[in-house]
Amino acid sequence: MSKTPFIYGNTVSFSGFTNREKDREKLFRNLTNGINSMLISPRRWGKSSLVERVVSDLNKNESDIRTVSFDLFSVSSENEFLELFAQEVIKASSSKWQDWLKSGKEFFQVITPKLSLGIDPATDFSVGFDWEELKKHKNEILNLPETIAKKKNIRFVICLDEFQNLATFDNFSAFEKKMRAVWQRQKLVTYCLFGSKRHMMTDIFNNPSKPFYRFGDIIMLQKITTAKWLDFIEMSFASTNKFIAKEIAIKIPQLMKNHSWYVQQLSHYTWQNSGKTVKLKDLNDALEELIFTNTPLYQKEIESLNHSQINLMKAIAKGEPQLSSMTTIESYRLGTSASVVKNKRILINNDIIDKFEGSYEFLDPAFELWFCKLFFGKNFKILNE
Ligand SMILES: Nc1ncnc2c1ncn2[C@@H]1O[C@H](COP(=O)(O)OP(=O)(O)O)[C@@H](O)[C@H]1O
Ligand SMILES: [Mg+2]
Numbered sequence: 019m020s021k022t023p024f025i026y027g028n029t030v031s032f033s034g035f036t037n038r039e040k041d042r043e044k045l046f047r048n049l050t051n052g053i054n055s056m057l058i059s060p061r062r063w064g065k066s067s068l069v070e071r072v073v074s075d076l077n078k079n080e081s082d083i084r085t086v087s088f089d090l091f092s093v094s095s096e097n098e099f100l101e102l103f104a105q106e107v108i109k110a111s112s113s114k115w116q117d118w119l120k121s122g123k124e125f126f127q128v129i130t131p132k133l134s135l136g137i138d139p140a141t142d143f144s145v146g147f148d149w150e151e152l153k154k155h156k157n158e159i160l161n162l163p164e165t166i167a168k169k170k171n172i173r174f175v176i177c178l179d180e181f182q183n184l185a186t187f188d189n190f191s192a193f194e195k196k197m198r199a200v201w202q203r204q205k206l207v208t209y210c211l212f213g214s215k216r217h218m219m220t221d222i223f224n225n226p227s228k229p230f231y232r233f234g235d236i237i238m239l240q241k242i243t244t245a246k247w248l249d250f251i252e253m254s255f256a257s258t259n260k261f262i263a264k265e266i267a268i269k270i271p272q273l274m275k276n277h278s279w280y281v282q283q284l285s286h287y288t289w290q291n292s293g294k295t296v297k298l299k300d301l302n303d304a305l306e307e308l309i310f311t312n313t314p315l316y317q318k319e320i321e322s323l324n325h326s327q328i329n330l331m332k333a334i335a336k337g338e339p340q341l342s343s344m345t346t347i348e349s350y351r352l353g354t355s356a357s358v359v360k361n362k363r364i365l366i367n368n369d370i371i372d373k374f375e376g377s378y379e380f381l382d383p384a385f386e387l388w389f390c391k392l393f394f395g396k397n398f399k400i401l402n403e
């Protein structure tokens with residue numbers, strides 16, 4: 019049996035990566051032209067994959083640019099961030115680890131980094147600072163890429179994933195000011211800052227009273243369209259000598275509302291269930307399997323919510339246009355209009371719903387199918403072709 023052409027769970031920057039030509043081109047152009055770019059979308063739509071792809075395009079085509087990428091998801095303090103920042107910038111500045119060890123003397127004036135190297139230099143290089151000293155000299159670290167770029171006649175592109183995580187640290191607003199002040203003066207460093215918490219990201223970058231306002235281009239990453247998913251699915255089946263009819267293939271992005279991760283997951287299960295020619299039953303079984311696999315997650319999600327929050331989700335699932343109107347509040351038992359406002363905010367912060375083009379939607383299409391079956395007894399199987 020050949021290998022599945024569908025991939026989910028990791029970033030897909032090469033095999034499995036599809037479309038996004040315009041996003042790729044725009045981000046590439048921005049980053050080579052020194053335009054900071056902030057990329058925002060709900061999780062699992064494809065930000066990390068896109069950035070990984072553009073970084074590899076940069077590495078291939080722009081010999082004077084050094085790229086730095088890391089994820090802030092697991093970083094838990096400002097100091098940790100600064101150490102990681104210095105470490106990754108130093109690592110990107112040269113392909114030789116011998117050079118990394120010299121960087122302490124070469125690139126730092128006021129603060130002395132502790133550099134250490136393990137058995138495998140590529141993975142075991144780390145940078146530490148005396149945290150008392152660090153407090154006074156954050157600027158030097160934040161400006162490290164510019165210092166190195168000037169001395170070595172190179173440029174840096176720095177990509178920071180889940181950037182909004184910084185906003186959860188103590189004293190973020192002071193640090194935020196400092197970062198912006200240092201970074202905006204840099205001529206040789208361009209930033210790509212991206213993250214999944216739409217509201218936190220827009221609050222950092224699109225709020226006129228905040229330091230990062232107008233730091234660069236804000237790009238709201240969109241979903242890949244149904245037509246493009248359709249091409250991708252048909253081609254991927256064909257590449258492994260299987261045939262899927264258009265009428266069946268199109269149901270995959272439709273059911274998963276073009277959500278990247280889920281389109282890949284449902285395609286994969288369908289592919290796995292099918293023989294040479296895909297039958298509707300293969301897709302139905304795949305959908306059941308997908309929902310079954312994810313059910314523990316959905317259950318956990320529901321258990322963390324109270325009745326009025328679940329009722330609000332019911333109203334959203336039914337497409338009620340006016341969530342705060344008296345009739346909606348009464349028929350769905352949503353409490354008071356103040357609690358509707360509060361619950362909306364909680365559901366948004368938990369990544370369960372968000373507002374798109376004026377109306378609220380579930381962020382997770384498979385969770386929505388599961389939810390509608392649980393509360394409205396709605397069957398999610400596709401009955402006709
Ligand atoms: N351009 C793409 N083409 C095909 N599948 C994609 C693409 N981008 C993302 N995916 C699918 O979505 C999943 C999540 O992508 P990821 O880049 O991790 O999203 P995010 O960073 O927005 O959370 C990937 O594992 C892959 O299955
Ligand atoms: Mg990501």
